[in-house]
Amino acid sequence: MAELETRELEYFAALAEELHFGRAAQRLGIAQPALSKAVRRMEDRLGVALVERSSRHVTLTSAGEALRFHGRHALLAVGAAVEKARRAGERETRLRLVIKPGGDADLLSGILAAYSRRPDARQVDILFGGSTDRADHVRDGRADAALLYAPFDDLTGLDHETLMVEGRVAILPPDHRLAGRTEVTLADLAHETLPRWKGVRGNGVPGIEPNSGFGPEVADGPEVADGAELTHMILLGRAIAVLPRSLARPLHPGLVHVPVADAPRSALVLAWAQEDRRRLVADFVASAVEAAQG
Structure with missing residues (x-):
């Protein structure tokens, strides 16, 4: 063999x-x-x-x-x-949460506050991941939980709870033909150049599915690794982006955002490994859901 x-x-x-x-x-x-x-x-x-x-x-x-x-x-x-073998020999004194910088939709403070009120709360370490690797932090044991955006992030092998559902916006340079609109549709954006996220196959537009209105005519845009590179490419007029509304804040003063009326809605989720049944994780998940609903 x-x-x-x-x-x-x-x-x-x-x-x-x-x-x-x-x-x-x-x-x-x-x-x-x-x-x-x-x-x-x-x-x-x-x-x-x-x-x-x-x-x-x-x-x-x-x-x-x-x-x-x-x-x-x-x-x-x-x-x-x-x-996990290494951590099994250690006393669980802290929980590790990985997030994208700015990718908590302003919910994280409330989540941490709700968790801290639990009598058996542990210290929460915040780790920062990139645009495409946060789910892998959970899969390989570097983190216990992650704040992810569905369907942007791959949730294979993970359980999750939805904390918030929101619409998407197109991020455009101010001189773009659509920048003055109050809203746009996927058809309006069908021939726009979209970025390729480093490490993502195809057109590299996480969350824009093949049947969502963007077909094979979408050009492969410049490869970007993070939000700073994406912002720079949009400012140069080399690409536009379609993002969850919360990821568009705070917006660079040189850019505009326009709601995409018929784009599939995205969800901010708290994810953890499917096989992880630890009380430490379950308590944190319950606190996050409580905070998001409050």
Whole structure:
């Protein structure tokens, strides 16, 4: 039976994300020929081609896409096993919550206050994650819970409670043709350039589903890694964004937001690992729901 080592999965995960042997090797801290040989050894062992190579491009085959998806979850599972084994030997004195900076819809203070009133409350450490990796913090054990936006974030393997549901807004430069409108529709935005979030496949527009009015005609926009990069690209007129209303606050003074009347509504959720039945987490979830409803 063909087997792969964790190190090999880490190598392939970097290549699958960068789609460039040189950049992936630099990220891994190894020589490019060593990475190329490692991938070829994996292909020989599995008996399938994982990537298609050309002088300019690297693309994943269907087998490579499958290994990228399942390999990522395998790496998360290994990391989670190590972290949870380590924490099992420690007294639970604190809870770790990961959020996107500014991604709490102004609910976090109330949640922390509600939790602190519980007689067995523990210290809550706030961790800050990026635009696309907060769910992974929970899956691999770095965090106990996360504030996530559905359907932006992947909730696979997580339980969750919805704290708030809200509409979405288009973020536009002030001279955009739609900037003066009181509201727009998805059809109005159908040919706009949308950003590609780093680490997200396809057009990289989390939460805009294939049947939501944005079809394949949507151009691949510039790749962005965080809100600051996104703001800069919108100010330059290189892209627009469609975000939950709460993520548009505070808005850069050089930008405008316009409600998207028929965009699917998004939800701010508190998520935790499906197998996590600890009282520590259950109490925090109950406090968050109480605060959100109050």
